[in-house]
Amino acid sequence: MSNRNSQAGKAAARERIRAERERQKKKERLRRQLTAVGVVVGVLAVAGGVGYAVLKANEPTGWEAAKExxxxxxxxxxxxxxxxxxxxxxxxxxxxxxxxxxxxxxxxxxxxxxxxxxxxxxxxxxxxxxxxxxxxxxxxxxxxxxxxxxxxxxxxxxxxxxxxxxxxxxxxxxxxxxxxxxxxxxxxxxxxxxxxxxxxxxxxxxxxxxxxxxxxxxxxxxxxxxxxxxxxxxxxxxxxxxxxxxxxxxxxxxxxxxxxxxxxxxxxxxxxxxxxxGPAKGTAGGGAGKGGSTGEGGAKGIREGEKDPTGGR
Incomplete structure (x- = not known):
């Protein structure tokens, strides 16, 4: 084999080794990036879960919830x-x-x-x-x-x-x-x-x-x-x-x-x-307004002209 061919073969081998090393570096960089993304997503998921749990824990329950x-x-x-x-x-x-x-x-x-x-x-x-x-x-x-x-x-x-x-x-x-x-x-x-x-x-x-x-x-x-x-x-x-x-x-x-x-x-x-x-009219029966049903209620609420029994509420 001539010296020239021997040198060309060595150069080609070095190029292949360099290319393989570069490919491995890119692969390692990609792996690290994916790992970092995964960690971030995991942290966000945990944080989100904790946040949701905190929100749920702070939600009113029982009669406090009934207010809403x-x-x-x-x-x-x-x-x-x-x-x-x-x-x-x-x-x-x-x-x-x-x-x-x-x-x-x-x-x-x-x-x-x-x-x-x-x-x-x-x-x-x-x-x-x-x-x-x-x-x-x-x-x-x-x-x-x-x-x-x-x-x-x-x-x-x-x-x-x-x-x-x-x-x-x-x-x-x-x-x-x-x-x-x-x-x-x-x-x-x-x-x-x-x-x-x-x-x-x-x-x-x-x-x-x-x-x-x-x-x-x-x-x-x-x-x-x-x-x-x-x-x-x-x-x-x-x-x-x-x-x-x-x-x-x-x-x-x-x-x-x-x-x-x-x-x-x-x-x-x-x-x-x-x-x-005042005394009930006709205490033997027949009081004033007798005959009103307890079920009628007052369609207009407190009677007009009567002192408001709601106390302004």
Whole structure:
């Protein structure tokens, strides 16, 4: 082999080696670039996952979430966000306001002693009733839910009829069902449905049961809850006529049976109402405006010319 051919072969070999090295370098650079991209994508994915988890963790839950849910107002309500519950003869000239909390033991005592007398006055057209339902005992008892949950269920009952609302409220306050205020029994839907079985309009009522279990009126209950302190009322039960707070006589502190207590409590309620609205006409029957149905409600809300019982809300 000539020296020239030998030199040419060596040059060609060196070129092949150089080309192979260059190809390997490009391949290594591409590998490093792909690895870096993969790391970035992985970091972004992790960061995105963490961000999503943080967002989910910070989303409101339970009754806080109910504040942001779609507002569904029960039938037979009026006013802003359906927070006016007006029950009684639409021709009644006066409105008695009643403030209650479903877990309130004093409200239960009133209902058990004088609830029927109140409903009779409403049915006789003596006045209409506006109910404002509070839920402050939930907070007072360390984060309970029974007042709010029961109020949502009352919304479902009101959606059926005003009569169903009154009967269900009475059942919730009854000796048979009303729990000690320290026990958050009404936080359970099953307990609310058990009580509803004693109300003819709600027994086996699938629409009512669905509204209770799905929390259809949870947002509405929160709107009612936001009325706490309206007209300065922060305790229950409270009765107001216009801006005037009505006060019942105290029951003497002496030993007595439950029946005797209930009799005195009802007599004191009747006296309070008589003082404010005058004696019932025809106490043997036939009160003023008698014949008004509790289911009529007031199509125009608070009567024109009457002192606004909403307190500007």
């Amino acid at each position: 849910a779609k507002l569904v107002t029960p039938a037979h309500t009026q006013g802003k966000n359906g927070t006016e519950i007006l029950i009684g003869d639409k021709n009644a000239k006066q409105t008695l306001e009643i403030f209650e909390d479903v877990r309130c033991p004093a409200c239960a005592a009133f209902e058990q002693s004088s609830g029927k007398a109140l409903i009779k006055d409403i049915e006789d057209g003596r006045f209409r009733a506006r109910y404002t339902m509070y839920t402050f005992i939930d907070d007072a008892q360390g984060g309970g839910q029974g007042s709010k949950n029961a109020l949502s269920a009352l919304g479902a009952a009101l959606n059926v009829s005003p009569e169903a609302f009154l009967k269900y409220k009475s059942a919730l306050y009854s000796v048979k069902y009303h729990p000690d205020e320290r026990e958050d029994v009404y936080a359970k839907d099953s307990e609310l449905l058990k009580v509803a079985a004693d109300v003819p309009e709600l027994r086996h009522n699938k629409a009512f049961e669905t509204a209770v279990t799905k929390g259809t009126y949870d947002r509405w209950a929160m709107e009612m809850t936001a009325l706490f302190g309206r007209k300065g009322v922060k305790g229950t039960p409270t009765f107001m006529h216009g801006d005037k707070k009505l006060v019942m006589d105290q029951i003497p502190q002496r030993q007595m049976t439950q029946a005797q207590y209930n009799q005195l409590a009802q007599a004191n309620f009747n006296k309070m109402i008589d003082r404010e609205f």
